[in-house]
Amino acid sequence: MSWKAYDRNQPVMDPQAPPVLTEAVREKIRSFFPRYETKRAVLLPALHIVQELLGYVSYQAMKEIADLLEIHASDVLDVVSFYTHFANHPKGRKTVMVCRSLSCELMGGKAVLEAVKNTLQIQEHGTSTDGQYFLVTEECLAECDHAPCLKINERTYHQVKATDVSRILADEKNAELSIARSSLFDPPGH
Amino acid sequence: MSSDFEPILMRNVGVAKAADLQVYEARGGYQGIRKALQMSPEELIDEVKKANLRGRGGAGFPAGMKWSFLPKERKVTYLCVNADESEPPTFNNRVLMESDPHQLLEGIMIAGYATRATVAYIYMRGEFTEPFHILQRALNQAYAAGYFGKKILGSDFSMECYIHRGAGAYVCGEETGLIESLEGKRGWPRIKPPFPAVAGLFAKPTVVNNVETLCCLPHIVLRGAAWFTAIGPQGSFGPKLFCVSGPVNRPGCFEESMNITVKDLIYGSKFAQGMIGNKAVKGVFPGGLSMGVLTGDELEMRMDFDSPRKFGLLGLGTAALVVFNEDTDIRDVLLNVTRFYAMESCGQCTQCREGTGWMYKIAQRISLGAGRREDLDILVETTRNMGMMPGLSICGLPDGAAFPIRTLVEKFRAEFEQHIVRQEPGKVERVLRVLN
Numbered sequence: 322m323s324w325k326a327y328d329r330n331q332p333v334m335d336p337q338a339p340p341v342l343t344e345a346v347r348e349k350i351r352s353f354f355p356r357y358e359t360k361r362a363v364l365l366p367a368l369h370i371v372q373e374l375l376g377y378v379s380y381q382a383m384k385e386i387a388d389l390l391e392i393h394a395s396d397v398l399d400v401v402s403f404y405t406h407f408a409n410h411p412k413g414r415k416t417v418m419v420c421r422s423l424s425c426e427l428m429g430g431k432a433v434l435e436a437v438k439n440t441l442q443i444q445e446h447g448t449s450t451d452g453q454y455f456l457v458t459e460e461c462l463a464e465c466d467h468a469p470c471l472k473i474n475e476r477t478y479h480q481v482k483a484t485d486v487s488r489i490l491a492d493e494k495n496a497e498l499s500i501a502r503s504s505l506f507d508p509p510g511h
Numbered sequence: 512m513s514s515d516f517e518p519i520l521m522r523n524v525g526v527a528k529a530a531d532l533q534v535y536e537a538r539g540g541y542q543g544i545r546k547a548l549q550m551s552p553e554e555l556i557d558e559v560k561k562a563n564l565r566g567r568g569g570a571g572f573p574a575g576m577k578w579s580f581l582p583k584e585r586k587v588t589y590l591c592v593n594a595d596e597s598e599p600p601t602f603n604n605r606v607l608m609e610s611d612p613h614q615l616l617e618g619i620m621i622a623g624y625a626t627r628a629t630v631a632y633i634y635m636r637g638e639f640t641e642p643f644h645i646l647q648r649a650l651n652q653a654y655a656a657g658y659f660g661k662k663i664l665g666s667d668f669s670m671e672c673y674i675h676r677g678a679g680a681y682v683c684g685e686e687t688g689l690i691e692s693l694e695g696k697r698g699w700p701r702i703k704p705p706f707p708a709v710a711g712l713f714a715k716p717t718v719v720n721n722v723e724t725l726c727c728l729p730h731i732v733l734r735g736a737a738w739f740t741a742i743g744p745q746g747s748f749g750p751k752l753f754c755v756s757g758p759v760n761r762p763g764c765f766e767e768s769m770n771i772t773v774k775d776l777i778y779g780s781k782f783a784q785g786m787i788g789n790k791a792v793k794g795v796f797p798g799g800l801s802m803g804v805l806t807g808d809e810l811e812m813r814m815d816f817d818s819p820r821k822f823g824l825l826g827l828g829t830a831a832l833v834v835f836n837e838d839t840d841i842r843d844v845l846l847n848v849t850r851f852y853a854m855e856s857c858g859q860c861t862q863c864r865e866g867t868g869w870m871y872k873i874a875q876r877i878s879l880g881a882g883r884r885e886d887l888d889i890l891v892e893t894t895r896n897m898g899m900m901p902g903l904s905i906c907g908l909p910d911g912a913a914f915p916i917r918t919l920v921e922k923f924r925a926e927f928e929q930h931i932v933r934q935e936p937g938k939v940e941r942v943l944r945v946l947n
């Protein structure tokens with residue numbers, strides 16, 4: 322985890338703005354209520370849902386989630402800022418996560434990270450000019466037997482060589498999973 | 512080393528479509544829960560106690576004993592499955608969930624029945640994506656077949672099971688950080704007592720167990736405690752998964768008894784098969800980073816719950832080895848390790864937040880060729896002034912930071928000093944001016 326500061330470049334919320342969460346999204350979030358004793362416990366699932374749909378969690382979305390879960394918007398911001406996977410700013414459509422923990426570093430992870438930076442011409446926490454990619458480093462992805470690794474959204478790449486990077490990043494379908502996707506929205510028993 | 516070890520937890524790894532319910536059932540799956548439902552929860556807990564099943568999540572606490580801390584009078588009990596697996600370089604839980612998800616689900620059912628749990632939450636780290644889809648699919652199948660929900664298999668036992676996804680925070684693997692995160696808060700560990708068994712999730716009695724611990728349960732129920740305690744050395748019974756990574760010929764997850772040594776795991780033909788290019792082993796973190804480091808001369812250590820202490824380590828930890836070879840600059844290792852804890856400290860406790868931060872800064876300086884001899888003493892001193900062991904923190908994260916950093920500095924001190932002696936004159940002053 323790491324704490325993120327308020328993003329001053331983002332416009333202050335417009336109270337007149339129309340809601341960003343559609344009724345369908347709200348319904349998905351509400352479908353989680355029976356799973357927990359409190360509505361607040363639905364916060365992480367709600368943030369996952371919203372981030373998957375919008376690509377990030379805007380302040381407007383935080384306020385709307387707060388209303389839905391009957392908590393204060395600052396509680397939502399508090400949680401968003403604590404967890405590294407939630408972004409409070411727009412970012413590239415695909416997030417490239419390069420592992421920097423020990424096994425990956427020993428197997429050449431630093432060179433892979435450099436290759437990603439060079440290919441995309443961005444630094445960590447940067448978005449490529451075409452808006453396609455956002456780059457972060459991650460602690461151990463629990464794939465160390467295949468080090469060095471990186472992920473593009475949900476897809477994991479194993480034993481990546483620095484020389485493979487440009488080919489991987491040029492592939493349109495590089496974030497597509499080879500296994501059947503199961504949705505976080507799956508209700509139990511269905 | 513028992514060369515005739517028969518895989519137990521990994522018996523379905525490599526079997527085609529083992530993640531499918533039908534295949535799991537055809538291979539004897541879901542018989543453990545059927546047998547368990549014929550027993551009373553008390554009998555079941557007794558059996559697990561007799562097996563002396565110690566937790567595989569890092570602390571090695573006996574599972575049966577943990578369950579008996581639950582108050583007698585209780586209406587609601589929660590079971591939290593710790594699938595956060597965030598200790599570098601650990602991946603045994605991932606292997607178990609990806610290749611045999613129903614084994615975990617059956618273990619959850621058995622633990623749920625023993626503890627009279629009403630809901631089981633599988634807390635899964637956010638980085639797990641493929642394992643999430645595989646486990647969610649298996650869970651849907653298990654629900655459809657009547658293994659979860661109301662009146663399971665015609666008994667009076669009812670339990671729901673949900674996957675709860677984390678979002679990137681090592682500290683959420685700590686059991687009370689996990690509980691806070693489940694409640695929709697930042698994962699700040701709680702001051703104990705009260706312990707989760709008394710007031711955990713939503714202030715209700717709660718049990719937290721690791722994935723591998725739970726995967727042992729179907730086998731203990733089916734084969735009995737005596738079978739379990741016949742495997743491995745005294746006090747460290749049962750099968751265990753060992754992860755090996757780093758520059759070895761065959762990195763992977765291997766199952767053995769805890770009689771095995773670090774050397775066997777690195778060099779054994781059934782294990783990692785030696786070092787790439789026959790390089791010499793310079794050091795090994797044998798239990799995840801947090802337990803500390805061994806030098807290349809300490810490879811005879813047995814991988815059980817008690818031996819690591821004889822080598823100055825914190826414990827067995829996650830039994831995940833990362834090996835580094837003679838070409839590795841020890842300063843890079845220190846930098847990587849110190850950075851991890853500085854980034855992952857949740858910041859509640861001063862000694863942990865500041866201590867891990869200072870150690871990372873010192874490691875950066877040493878790495879830049881601007882170390883001082885006294886920096887090594889400061890590092891060791893700092894590790895002694897943080898953590899639960901001296902009573903200075905809420906959770907065990909800083910103890911897990913102290914052991915690797917202290918053992919690195921103490922066991923490789925000569926090498927750090929060589930670097931310091933050889934560095935450019937005046938560099939310390941220049942670097943300090945830039946950094947400050």
Ligand SMILES: Cc1cc2nc3c(=O)[nH]c(=O)nc-3n(C[C@H](O)[C@H](O)[C@H](O)COP(=O)(O)O)c2cc1C
Pocket residue numbers: 565566567568569570571572574593594595596597598681682683684685686687719720721722724725906907908911
């Ligand atoms: C900082 C920290 C991180 C932890 N991370 C994990 C983890 O990722 N997975 C895990 O099972 N246990 C982790 N633990 C240990 C848990 O607190 C707890 O002891 C364990 O889940 C209990 O399960 P067990 O008795 O079955 O081993 C962590 C502990 C600390 C202090």
Ligand code: SF4
Pocket residue numbers: 682699700855856857858859860861863864904905906907908909
């Ligand atoms: S010891 Fe460190 S990680 Fe644990 S609660 Fe305190 S500050 Fe957070």
Ligand code: FES
Pocket residue numbers: 420421422423424425426460461462463464465468469470599600601
């Ligand atoms: S160290 Fe990179 S996946 Fe574990």
